[in-house]
Amino acid sequence: MTQGPATPSQWFPPTRSFTSGRWSLLVRDGELAEIAVDGQVLLRGVRAIVRVADWVTVPWSVTSVDMTDASVTVRLEATEPQITGTLRAEIDGDRLTATVELEPAEELWTNRAGLVVLHPPVLAGTPLVVRHPDGGRSPAEFPEAPAPHQPARDIAGLTWDQGGLRVELGLEGDVFEMEDQRNWTDASFKTYNRPLSLPFPYRIGACERIRHGLVVSASGATAQLPSGAAVAPGRGVSSQGTGGHGPHVIDLVAADPLPQIGLGAATAPDPAPEIGMDRGVPLLVELDLRTATWQAALERAVASGHPLDVRLVLEPADPADSADPANREKVRSAVAGLVGQRVLRVGAYAGGSPRHVSDAATIAVLREALDAAGLDLPVVGGARSHFTELNRGQHLLPADLDGLAVAMSPLFHDLGTPQLVESVAMQRILARRMVALAEEKARGAGVHIGPVTLRPPFNAVAERDYASPTRPDLAEGYGPALADATDPRQQAPELAAWTIASAAALAVPGVTSISYFEQWGPRGVVDSDGAPYPVAGALEALRGLVAPGDPAVTHGNRSADAAPSGAVQLLSGDSPDGLLWAVGSADGPQTTLLLANLHPVSREVRVNTPAGTVTECVEAASWVSRTMV
Template sequence: MTIPADRAFLLYGTTRTEPAPTELKAGRLTAKLVGGNLRDIRYEGVDVLRAISFLVRDRDWGTYDPELFDLSVEETEEQFTVRYGTRCNGPDMMQLSIAATITGTAEGMLVFAAAAMSPTGFETNRCGFCILHPIGGLAGTNVSIEHVDGSLEATRLPDLIQPWQPFKDMRAITHTVLPGITAECRMDGDTFEMEDQRNWSDASYKTYVRPLALAWPYMIAAGETVSQTITLTIRDEEPKASLLLSPANPVTLQWGEQDGELPRIGIVVTPEEAADTAVALRAHGSFGLQDLLLHFDPAAGHGRAAIDAFVPLAAGHKGTVTMEIAVPCQRPLDEEMQEIATMVREARLRLDAIMVSPSVDRQSTPPGSQWPDCPPLEEVYAAAKAAFPTIALGGGMLSYFTEINRKRVPGEQVAFVSHATNPIVHAADDQSVMETLEALPFITRSLRAIYGAKDYRIGPSTIAMRQNPYGSRTMDNPHGERIPMANRDPRHNGLFGAAFALGYAAAVADAGLTRLTLSAATGPFGLIAGPGEPVPQGGLRPLAHVVRALACMAGWEWQEVVSSRAGSLLALCGRKGKETVLLCANITTEPVTIDLAGLRVPGNASFHVLEETNLVAASSGEIPETPASTPLFTLAAYGVARLSW
């Protein structure tokens, strides 16, 4: 669906809209064609595969996004056929041309074939197919793997997130779609393997071409053709009347059985943003924030001046102050840590906790790669504890869950563990970003399986990427596009960013977090708007209202709320004494009608809604109360609501 540019600006922080997909249908088989790749491949309306994509990645794992040419789509009731060509232009005048054909039939067969040829030679980290299996309903279920040597393996998709590839040397994988319906995905043309993409918060298991143990980047020789074919075969033992059902509407909310405590909410502060952060917090209030997460990185030139920049901010903050330290590990550890501790003492910087991680651990070590030189974590933590003996010591990763899953920290030496997540590591389209919320409960449950009841903190987790563990840099995004691994993302500025943040908090609510950091105060990750955004410069981004609402509920009793359609609506409830607050986020592009009857929300509930109609007005302060509408009310695209009673 194409929307006007002015509305897109309010929703996404950019007038650039995603092209509408081409709907493909052959009998009970459906799919969406997006940029030459397939999304939402379904049978009987049930997800079979989340995507089949032919991708080309550069040496920093950035994905080329070339335009299609000679695109043709032919469709009958029994079959659809797609043909197109495309071309990637790499550095140093390198070129790669791709010709692709996609065929789907009513019998439940889908064939996607592609041939890539370079007239010049072409450098790439990966050229070939990626297949995404959905995690909803499939995690932990039985599958059959056919290996390249013809052997068969009866196994299960992992439930807890696997740090390394669960399956290698793959030729085909078969899973159950519905009782009596199976899907075989066969991959020809190269050797494939699977990684558990939930590590990066993607809502999928990814089967990809070219084992990571092989060298990358690598060259496709001039004149060489790379040909691969993916064949999806759906077998329906007893074809029956269609089970296709339209999504239930309205979405119902019911009380769940779980409860707990809501986390303290923090913001991240860099030395470069410290002064602006202090000004912003004075102008707009503290947002009720409980924690400041100060970022200190000697490799980025941070020294005594950086510590001094934090002092007035920490002194004026009523909550806790944590400093995350990227330890250089270039000199004796005691010497490095004592030097930082001396600067903190001399500047009289108030700290309640530090979180330390070796600087090199911010760079990912993929399967088959050599781990970088680094002192044992036990020695890093011992040096940190000796330098800061009176405050809480945390460990983990300054990057993402992937890294802490692959390099387990000695939890017995630290008071808390921490990591971040990022939703645009592999894909940056709107659907993929929101789908990452599905993976968050798997991440928190997997970490709890490793560290038990240890104090657990997450963040800073933002849509934009603050550092890239998988390449030499984050990607610049001067034109406000949807780019994987970008250091700025326009959706942070629009309603999308607010709905994503609230959905994030709801998705991790059962993890028992003590701290959750979703933003900064200023800058590209901030709560305060910059120039050229949907709300006036210096005003509150939509995200700010969500962060303030979450901060005001910190430490409250959490009560689980179950949504009948979690892919459309997520909700979070907190209670303190006789007061109850319910937060709801529409995480889709369509209006959602919500039925509150199951929650028994009283008719006199206070009702605040942030939608595109009042976005600009709300940027100057509070969201005005609207007349209560219970038990049914409708929330517009990416709208967020706060009900209290």
């Protein structure tokens, strides 16, 4: 048994390593992570989870971590509500046993409480045998494409083959089922307790103990995998990856014109600062017509002087009233405010859980308002929350969309930096799936991704998904400013590298625009006084890949999407490990490259392009720019 020291960092969480025989794992943020046999990760993580009203996750404090030669015990504590817990793993030869015990001090009403198992995304496409509580067995698989619904239900155990090993996972204490968390850009498939078909919330009595357990065994090959072993491109890898001998290789090929790089409109309280920003940067502004601030939000966005990508949020249409007069009046008023403005495109979503998608009734109301105002603008639709809702609601989309849109926010299930870092490879999977859906649902029209934010701008699974300000102006801000949507890593230098990596992952052929964060404020690229955060430099570099030019139009011009940038072409390619990324542009004899390293250590990377090869050593959680002439 060996123990590694804690490795504290402002960006990377403190981590302790544990090894016993063939087994190894990490203790990180109160979870048992990267559980591996002979260096091969079998389980992405094992966690103790408590979800309360609106599926809010109760945060844990780690009170102690104890290790012996063959066991790890993590003691947990929550204060609101007051819960104590233990997460323990024991090694016995080829078997690892893990248990979760939770005990609330008072009566607890919960949507979910107990054991969660995360499976690595490299298993996508792997056949699976599901053992049921009655002893029966049925075939399934870890789905290749992100699955909209549970790929396995009624689970008491799972069996699969991985890297020459036969892996057996047994579960006890409840009935489990699985969901594909790649829909939210999580790098995992999740097996969780208590089927969603059962009523929730449910009651747990004061001092009533919850106990769940698992046993995982691996039989077969015993050869140790080399550190940093290769994975299939785009399937993701551990954020703790430190191994492998460089240089790692990225092959970039010429593809479509580069996507527009834009920003989300600021939602922070007035006053807006003076910002010396290129007025050609598009702003994505969401106007929630259910609130009193939407008119002020539109006025501020228009006053910024930037071209606008406008998204309207409507009350869900009343099935008994197809005319929906309340929505029609508000939408007509909002669309009238776009006349004469610099508008790229406009979209609309039905607000309210569980949809948040652009159904046929919502888009029909928008198109009617555009016709009444004499505006001929591209109409986009999709999901304003996560790819999840779009994946589950494909059948709701109308057939006449001019583009497919989706938002992304990696920190939905988990606030840890590993979650954030590992999401990048999943973003590429979802971008490609979006392009395929656009072929099916929007006649091959472009894909618009954004806003890409760290935390969700609203709780898509809450009974009420928006906050109501007390006044119609922006003295309090609006939308995300009134929610728990601000993350301290917005100011971190490492976020710049993450943003370059994210853009490299999302910039696949067929993606027309990508919008990040907000223009200013605590969720922006500059603060409320106009001082830039480090991520501002990354966005400027990404914008610099595109030839200068204003992509915006005034109303009535159908060609609202960016015109091709002459000879400028996107250079795109897969990451070799999910943590090293490159993106570039070729403009005649000049090639510009942006390289990002999300590893916690420096990495040497060789980038092959049509113009030649560049080899660089990129520092940990950093990025570099290189020009070839």
